[in-house]
Amino acid sequence: MDRTLYCNEAKGLEILRDGPSVLVKEEGKSGRRIPVALIGRAVIIGNIRLDAGIITLLADNHIPVVFMNKKGEELAITIPFNHELPLHHEEQKIFLKTERNIRSFQTWLFSQRRKLQLNTIKRLSESAAKNMTSQGFREKEYKLFISRCVAGKEVLYKTAKNIINNLLKEIVVESVVKADLDPHIGVLNRRHNFGLILDIFYAIEPEADLQSIMFIKASEGNNETFSAQNLKSEDMKDIAHRFENKRRIVREMVEGIIDDIFKLMRELRL
Numbered sequence: 001m002d003r004t005l006y007c008n009e010a011k012g013l014e015i016l017r018d019g020p021s022v023l024v025k026e027e028g029k030s031g032r033r034i035p036v037a038l039i040g041r042a043v044i045i046g047n048i049r050l051d052a053g054i055i056t057l058l059a060d061n062h063i064p065v066v067f068m069n070k071k072g073e074e075l076a077i078t079i080p081f082n083h084e085l086p087l088h089h090e091e092q093k094i095f096l097k098t099e100r101n102i103r104s105f106q107t108w109l110f111s112q113r114r115k116l117q118l119n120t121i122k123r124l125s126e127s128a129a130k131n132m133t134s135q136g137f138r139e140k141e142y143k144l145f146i147s148r149c150v151a152g153k154e155v156l157y158k159t160a161k162n163i164i165n166n167l168l169k170e171i172v173v174e175s176v177v178k179a180d181l182d183p184h185i186g187v188l189n190r191r192h193n194f195g196l197i198l199d200i201f202y203a204i205e206p207e208a209d210l211q212s213i214m215f216i217k218a219s220e221g222n223n224e225t226f227s228a229q230n231l232k233s234e235d236m237k238d239i240a241h242r243f244e245n246k247r248r249i250v251r252e253m254v255e256g257i258i259d260d261i262f263k264l265m266r267e268l269r270l
Helices: 052-060 089-096 099-124 126-135 139-149 154-178 195-218 223-227 233-269
Strands: 003-008 014-018 021-025 032-035 039-045 065-068 074-078
Touching: 003 233, 014 052, 039 154, 052 074, 065 154, 074 154, 089 099, 089 233, 099 126, 099 139, 099 195, 099 233, 126 139, 139 195, 154 195, 154 233, 195 233
Parallel strands: 003 039, 039 065
Antiparallel strands: 014 021, 021 032, 065 074
16 A cells, blocks of 8 residues: 555546446546555546546545645645544653743754755765865755756746655655644744645655756646646656655655654653
8 A cells, every 4th residue: 555646637537436436437448446455645637527526535544645736736635534633642742841842843844854855966066065064054055956967948947846856745644644643733834724744845845856856857848748837647656666666765754854853852842
C-alpha cells in the first residue's frame, strides 16, 4: 500500500468507485481497476469527474488526497476525520509555552532549512556552494541564487515548483498523521490551519527548488515545454516520475525531522 494514484486532467477521464476498488475510465481506452489496498495516496490534477464515493472510499482507508489545478496551485488536501485529539496534542503545546521554547523551536527549524538549502546549492553549483559556505549566506542570498538558476524560465519553474510543493506537503501530512501529532499546532505558522505541516514544509522546501530546477535542466531541449504557460500531460508525468524516484529519500528526511520534534519536546520538558 505505497503506490501513488496520479490522475491528470484528460478528455473523458472519469474516476468511479467499484466496491473496494478505484475504477479509472478514459475515453478511447479500456478502464483500469485499482484495489484501494494498493493505494497509499492520491493526487488529482485539473478538472476531473469524480464519483463522490471515491472520496469516501479513500477517507475510509486513511488515504490523503491532494487536489491541484493545472498550474500546480494547491486547492485542497483531504485527510481522514478524527473527532478525537491526536495522541501528542497536549505534549506539542510545550513549544508555545514560553518565548524561550518558541525561539528554541524556530532556531532548530531554521537550521533544518539551512542544511537543505546548502544541499540544494551543492547539487546545482559546487563553486557557489564553496563561496557561500566560506562566506556564509542568508535567506535573501539563497533566493537570489535560485532566481539566477531559473532566469528566463520563471513561469515553468513556478508551475513545476507548485506541483512539487504539493507532493512534499502530502508526504508531510501522511507522516504527521501516522506519528499521531496534531497537524494544526505550528510554531512558525502559529494559529494557521495545518500549522505543523507548514512548519515542516518550510524546512524541506529547498528540496522543491532542487527538483524543479533539475526538471527544467532536463527539459531544456523541449521548446514546447518552455513556451507553455501550463505544463503538458507528459511534463506532469515526468515531474511525478522524478518525484516518485526520490519519495523514499524525502520520506526519510521528513521522518528524521519528526524524530527531532519528539526529541525537542522531551528536552523542553526537562
